Amino acid sequence: EDQVTQSPEALRLQEGESSSLNCSYTVSGLRGLFWYRQDPGKGPEFLFTLYSAGEEKEKERLKATLTKKESFLHITAPKPEDSATYLCAVRTDAGGTSYGKLTFGQGTILTVHP
Amino acid sequence: EAQVTQNPRYLITVTGKKLTVTCSQNMNHEYMSWYRQDPGLGLRQIYYSMNVEVTDKGDVPEGYKVSRKEKRNFPLILESPSPNQTSLYFCASSLNVGGEQFFGPGTRLTVL
Numbered sequence: 001e002d003q004v005t006q007s008p009e010a011l012r013l014q015e016g017e018s019s020s021l022n023c024s025y026t027v028s029g030l031r032g033l034f035w036y037r038q039d040p041g042k043g044p045e046f047l048f049t050l051y052s053a054g055e056e057k058e059k060e061r062l063k064a065t066l067t068k069k070e071s072f073l074h075i076t077a078p079k080p081e082d083s084a085t086y087l088c089a090v091r092t093d094a095g096g097t098s099y100g101k102l103t104f105g106q107g108t109i110l111t112v113h114p
Numbered sequence: 115e116a117q118v119t120q121n122p123r124y125l126i127t128v129t130g131k132k133l134t135v136t137c138s139q140n141m142n143h144e145y146m147s148w149y150r151q152d153p154g155l156g157l158r159q160i161y162y163s164m165n166v167e168v169t170d171k172g173d174v175p176e177g178y179k180v181s182r183k184e185k186r187n188f189p190l191i192l193e194s195p196s197p198n199q200t201s202l203y204f205c206a207s208s209l210n211v212g213g214e215q216f217f218g219p220g221t222r223l224t225v226l
Contacts, residue, residue: 032212043118043204043217044157087157091212100145100164100211101172106156 002027002092006105013112016077021086021108024070029093033071035064036087038107044087047073078112085109116141118218120205126224127195135190135221137205145208146188147172147215148180150201157204163188164211195225 003026013019025033032051036044048057050066057064061082063074073086089104118139127133139146147162149172159172163182177199179191188207192199202222206215 034214041220043206043220044215045217046214049212049214089157100147100162100170102147102159102162102215103173104149104157104159106154 002090002101002103004088004090004103004105006086006088006108008108009106010109011111013075013078013110015079015112015114018074018076018078020075021073021110022070023073023088023105025088025090026069027090027092027103030090031093031099032091033066034089034091034102035071035073036089038085038087047086075110078110080112080114083110083112116216118205118207118216120203120218120221122221123219124222126226128226129196130194133192133195133223135192135203135205135223137188137190137218138186139188139207139216140186141207141209141216142185143207143209143213143216144185145211145213145215146182147206148178148188148190149204149206150174150199151204151220152201160190160203195223197225199223200225 007022035047038044048064053068085107087107121136144165148160149157151157158174161180163169205218208215
């Protein structure tokens with residue numbers, strides 16, 4: 001069974017204090033790893049897709065990286081508006097049409113204090 | 115405006131009373147999916163659809179039905195709701211199965 005674990009569950013940072021969120025996965029045949037941001041009371045919003053180990057993507061203060069077992073979301077010099085829940089999800093190749101299945105981690109709640 | 119819409123946004127119902135939550139997207143997306151979000155359990159996929167008339171089970175399909183008769187619509191049907199289906203439900207769509215998903219605003223369902 002595919003498993004996705006995110007850590008830490010919650011992270012409090014001071015504005016400007018860089019850090020990383022972790023997403024580790026145990027899956028058969030990774031077809032893509034996704035990062036989303038979710039603000040309270042809203043649906044998740046897409047950030048990145050990573051497909052293979054060694055791949056990196058950046059967007060403003062966020063940088064996502066991928067290894068064979070985990071992904072990191074690095075946040076450089078965060079601002080209060082970066083406060084949100086960050087979710088990772090994996091899509092795997094388990095045969096048939098099951099590659100349409102998406103498994104999410106439980107998320108990391110990030111709070112950035114001014 | 116490109117968007118995914120869900121209706122209703124809030125619903126309180128009683129055990130056993132059939133209900134349908136509608137989901138519609140205006141982006142001509144092939145892939146659509148339903149999720150439920152519960153505290154401590156995160157987002158869990160209920161059903162997904164790769165295209166019209168093609169649907170498949172996610173991780174928690176029990177107690178739910180879906181249909182995909184048109185590309186833009188993907189309703190979620192609870193034939194006999196129970197209290198354990200009280201949750202926040204999200205519909206999402208993407209251009210194809212590997213693409214970024216656009217999520218709707220959510221439907222908060224309470225089953226008494």
